[in-house]
Amino acid sequence: MAAARRYWLMKSEPDVFSIDDLKRQRRTSWDGVRNYQARNFMRDDMRVGDLVLFYHSNAKPPGVAGIARVCKEAYPDHTALDPNSPYHDPRATKDEPIWMMVDVAYVARFPEQVTLDDLRREQSLKDMLVLRKGTRLSVQPVERRHFERVVKLGGLQVKDII
């Protein structure tokens, strides 16, 4: 029997890569994660089929812009080996790549972004990690009930994206 699907929130700066970019490309490799906790979530816990809240950080306003789905499990992030990449890490080698990435596919763009303020206003979402002061994790787990609530706030039906 397959393990239960998990839910995540992943941050991206829309000036760098937005939900619209993902929609155009249909899928992307989630490169550039350079935080051990975030890497460990991707490497150890993300499985094909997991659903992702695509969060626009450093945006005006910041918030959840849509949904993605994990379509390939963790593998080495080769940008760490590339001296010309902004994500280059001189410690990384082919045998010890240090950093990992997953691939995600486009699922849906919310008709209306669910802003950070919207999330804060929802009593039922008050325990979400993204709302906790000082939480900078760019890859974080989300509870199913929170995921489903955000989808509804975004104007979509859960059954339509699963």
Next chain:
DNA sequence: GCCAACGTTGGC
């Protein structure tokens, strides 16, 4: 652009 909060580095 500011700056609080956090993660990482490196001297000891």
Next chain:
DNA sequence: GCCAACGTTGGC
């Protein structure tokens, strides 16, 4: 193993 210094994140 401690912790000060530094770099980064990300909301504002």
